[in-house]
Amino acid sequence: MEDKYGLIGAPIAHSLSPAMHNFWFEEYGISGDYRLYPVEKCDLVQAVSRIKEARVKGFNVTFPHKTAILSLLDEVDEAAEVIGAVNTVVQTGGRLIGYNTDGIGFLKGLQRNFPSFINKRPSILVIGAGGAARSVALTLARAMGARVDICNRTCSKAVALSAACGAYSDSDALKFDQAERQLDRYQVVINTTSIGLNPDADHSVIHLNRALPGTLFADLIYSPRRTAFLREAERLGHPVMNGLSMLVYQGALAFQKWTGVFPETVKMENHLIKMYLMS
Numbered sequence: 001m002e003d004k005y006g007l008i009g010a011p012i013a014h015s016l017s018p019a020m021h022n023f024w025f026e027e028y029g030i031s032g033d034y035r036l037y038p039v040e041k042c043d044l045v046q047a048v049s050r051i052k053e054a055r056v057k058g059f060n061v062t063f064p065h066k067t068a069i070l071s072l073l074d075e076v077d078e079a080a081e082v083i084g085a086v087n088t089v090v091q092t093g094g095r096l097i098g099y100n101t102d103g104i105g106f107l108k109g110l111q112r113n114f115p116s117f118i119n120k121r122p123s124i125l126v127i128g129a130g131g132a133a134r135s136v137a138l139t140l141a142r143a144m145g146a147r148v149d150i151c152n153r154t155c156s157k158a159v160a161l162s163a164a165c166g167a168y169s170d171s172d173a174l175k176f177d178q179a180e181r182q183l184d185r186y187q188v189v190i191n192t193t194s195i196g197l198n199p200d201a202d203h204s205v206i207h208l209n210r211a212l213p214g215t216l217f218a219d220l221i222y223s224p225r226r227t228a229f230l231r232e233a234e235r236l237g238h239p240v241m242n243g244l245s246m247l248v249y250q251g252a253l254a255f256q257k258w259t260g261v262f263p264e265t266v267k268m269e270n271h272l273i274k275m276y277l278m279s
């Protein structure tokens with residue numbers, strides 16, 4: 001029988017993870033079947049005990065369980081503990097071990113697409129302070145030691161994330177208008193908010209006209225492939241990166257934790273664009 005893998009969360013019907021992992025299982029001749037397991041907020045405890053009993057070998061965790069699951073695991077990796085969220089779980093010897101591959105997934109995408117930015121230890125502005133922002137900002141602060149400033153609609157969350165980043169790098173919390181005024185201080189600007197998804201598809205999260213030439217603009221959203229934020233950055237002549245590399249690398253890192261194989265990522269990005277993200 002094939003080993004069981006999956007994704008828990010709600011809503012998850014739109015997820016590309018089954019397509020990605022089942023493609024890799026086939027490609028590498030590894031026994032595995034990755035399925036969606038919709039789990040509502042109130043059903044998490046029961047779902048985790050069912051997963052243990054069913055000997056599911058590994059699973060991903062998404063909204064709304066990334067933080068709540070920490071207390072239900074037998075062990076949590078140090079980086080996931082610092083981030084305060086888990087997106088990947090490995091079951092081994094009846095123990096559940098939690099990891100967070102989101103932030104490293106973003107960093108690996110940046111390294112592959114724009115290696116010269118990494119070498120220059122850029123000053124970074126992260127827009128947003130939700131779960132994805134925590135993974136990305138803390139990973140970049142820890143890995144690069146460069147300035148990582150945070151701006152967010154809810155100021156208290158920007159202050160808290162900036163304080164956490166401050167353990168590894170310089171970091172300030174800013175309001176949106178402050179960030180817009182001092183945009184020329186950053187070499188990389190990352191939108192981690194959900195602005196850019198429908199119904200906010202035509203709304204860019206901040207004004208970009210103060211940015212210096214060559215500033216890289218990244219968005220964690222990959223569908224649409226170009227949010228209004230990235231379209232505006234491209235119109236002004238800046239390099240841009242959407243969230244597809246992050247999606248594929250966070251998945252590849254999870255696949256490696258489960259199987260020991262780090263799968264090919266460029267072919268996967270092209271496969272997902274062709275099969276699912278043409279619009």
Ligand SMILES: NC(=O)c1ccc[n+]([C@@H]2O[C@H](COP(=O)([O-])OP(=O)(O)OC[C@H]3O[C@@H](n4cnc5c(N)ncnc54)[C@H](OP(=O)(O)O)[C@@H]3O)[C@@H](O)[C@H]2O)c1
Pocket residue numbers: 063102127128129130131132133152153154157192193194195197220221222243244246247248250
């Ligand atoms: N590419 C990938 O692999 C990947 C992985 C994970 C997430 N993502 C994407 O990242 C985005 C955020 O996910 P998340 O898990 O971090 O969500 P989350 O925890 O709910 O955080 C949402 C963030 O967006 C901000 N926000 C939402 N609506 C806003 C509005 N109208 N005006 C200003 N700010 C607003 C929130 O600000 P407040 O704090 O003020 O509410 C918060 O900072 C989503 O689009 C998700 O699809 C992509």
